[in-house]
Amino acid sequence: MKIEEYGIGNVRSHVRYFRNILNVLPSRYSYLDSQRLVIAQFALGGLSFLGAIDQLQNKEEFIEWIYSLQSPHGGFFGSKIMKELPSHLAKPHIASTFAAVQCLILLGDELDRIHIPELLSWIKSLMNPDGSFQGAADASEPTDLREFTYCAAFLIHIFGTSNFSDEDRKRAVQYIISCQSPDTAFGQVPGAEGHGALTFCALASLKFFGCLHSDEGVLSAAELKRIVRFCVNRQSEGIHGRPHKPDDTCYTFWTCAALKLAQPSIDISEKLDKERVLSFVRSCVDENIGGIKKLNAKNQYADATHSYFALAGLGVIFDDVMPEYMLKKDLTKRVLRIRNRVKESKLDSSNSLLSRAGNLALSVSFAILSVYATYLLREPLTSA
Amino acid sequence: MSSSSDDYSDEDSYILFKDREDWRDVIPVNPEDNFEHEVVRIAYSEDFKDCFDYFRAICDKDEYSERALELTEECIKRNHANYSVWEYRRRILKKLGKKLEAEYDYTQKMLRRHIKNFQIWHHRQVLCEWANDGSREKAMTELIFKQDQKNYHAWQHRQWVVKRFGLYDGEIDFARELLIKDVYNNSAWNHLHFCIQNSTGWTEEIRKSEISFVLEKLEVAIDNECSWNYLRAIQNHILTANTELGDKFVSKLDVIEERGNSHKHLAAYVADYLAEKAENDSDKEAAEKAVKILTELSTDLDPIRRNYWNYLSSCLSAQFQ
DSSP states (O other): OOGGGGOOSOHHHHHHHHHHHHHEEOGGGGGGGGGHHHHHHHHHHHHHHTTOGGGOSOHHHHHHHHHHTBOTTSSBOSSHHHHSSOTTTOOOBHHHHHHHHHHHHHTTOOOTTSOHHHHHHHHHHHBOTTSOBBSSGGGTSOBOIIIIIHHHHHHHHHHOOTTSOHHHHHHHHHHHHHTBOTTSSBOSSTTOOOOHHHHHHHHHHHHHTTOSSSTTOOSOHHHHHHHHHHHHTTBSSSBOSSTTOOOOTTHHHHHHHHHHHHSTTSOGGGTSOHHHHHHHHHHTBOTTTSSBOSSSOTTOOOOHHHHHHHHHHHHHHTTOEEGGGTEEHHHHHHHHHHHHHHHHHHHHHHHHHHHGGGGHHHHHHHHHHHHHHHHHHHHHHHHO | OOSOOOTTTTOTTOOOGGGOGGGTTOOOOOOOOOOTTOSSEEOOOHHHHHHHHHHHHHHHHTOOSHHHHHHHHHHHHHOTTOHHHHHHHHHHHHHTTOOSHHHHHHHHHHHHHOTTOHHHHHHHHHHHHHHTOOTTHHHHHHHHHHHOTTOHHHHHHHHHHHHHTTOOTTHHHHHHHHHHHOTTOHHHHHHHHHHHHHTTOSOHHHHHHHHHHHHHHHHHOTTOHHHHHHHHHHHHTOSSOOHHHHHHHHHHHHHOSSOOGGGHHHHHHHHHHHHHHHHHHTOHHHHHHHHHHHHHIIIIIOGGGHHHHHHHHHHHHHHTO
């Protein structure tokens, strides 16, 4: 589908809007400092939805900047201010890490500088016994289904499950199910109110964990039907996230993506009044600065979050965007290729271990030696 | 990006830390900017840079003091989402053995300004854990509800407190009172379900009283999705189908002569009930009636979802051909 067919006015003004965000934000946006990677994801993602990301110069430098925010111990920091703290305070964040990987994919990077083993053990360390995920280590951030489970599920899906056992996966899935609300949508934590965005997070995570529409599917046909009903009821003109809340452009993505995931075989336009959704989003275009507003009101201006999610939502409605990845369909091929490469490289390393089986005797004696060495090292430490 | 952080800009008398007498012993740490092409660069104001340069210095020194506490407050003013600053603030509070009274006041003040900020709500939760006390939280969330009845964070916090400290007393009445004031408050409906689920459970008696409560509320507003969802949720707690209630709604719909948009949820409930009946008892007549109602939904009652109702009706027709 060509972007012009979305009918959101002057595409160039939207491109300018996202490029301005990438460039420099005025000081009143300082409060976004710890989430700069997320804002970058919104701007780059917006350009990608508009088909304009290849106009960007300096892609290589952007990639360098993103990698500069990687922790050697796995994960990414949202900004330099968050990173350059003493080690006991500097904590990478799962949402920043998700955003970093998204940005790198959008910029055409192959993700070959991600510290994968460290990343995976860091994610594992964020997992709570009940199967939920913390946003950052040591409970410095709250725990909830928000994006945290979704971000973790996405990263595990791409980078592999080597230290994430089947039991861990089942616990994560169990937690997601425990967040199901009485109206069969999903809430932030067990018992919380059903919500379009969290329903998306739940379904997309279940899909990444292989538990949606599969042999291991954990939602019954009746439950999926109820979820579809919850989502279609979220249209009044545009789309909202909870019963009797006003329409809001960002739910064009959250609720429509949840709807698509709940019933992938049926087109969104077969369930919603597509024209009305489109005219709502169109009425929220910011004619002055480009971008898309939360809702159509005089005192509203476009912001990065709503501009990004409105476009992503239109992408889902026009079937240009793969909902669980939040990426245009033509990019998901590359994601799958990267995923296969990561898998193969893991196989390679385990193969090379096997080929060393000839030297088993040597390995065993080395292992005994290293255990002994560890013991020797630890002894004085523990007694000290 | 919808809220702004300029709530400190009117402080004319504000003195930068670099100009403060009692901070002369500290050398600010300003991480060198190596990237010409940073993404989403922010034009930090002088006071922002000043605060965070001193924050970095204090962290490097591992200083836990009154002035460090004050510094974290200035940093939080400028970026309340910086979870590392909050974390450091908590360490200072612990190390100095501060009384939590002032901190409760501080978070309350902050929450009323930034009701959707995750870090402040989290901080508040930690305070309750430290004090092992959730007694003031109900009143605090009610202040927030005055600003925004459906504030997701406030509801989540209230439910956490109620569950964590076993404060179920009066909660069911609280939810019901909110529903009497506004029957469309879905958060209150959800809270009612939450309280019953975690306190009395869905006993026969409770189910009956809740069904009569929701029927009363349907009398007030027949087309309220929340009430219908709540009714379905109660029915999900019963294993056997409640045909009496289903039949009652079938007759109720039957006698409405001029059906319109305000009967869509009733019609949807009846269509669901009949479709289920058709499936369970291979009742062709029920199926035909359900198809008729679904068609009516798509044409007259709820045309915005016409494609959806048509889809359901064609599935059902195909099944009973």
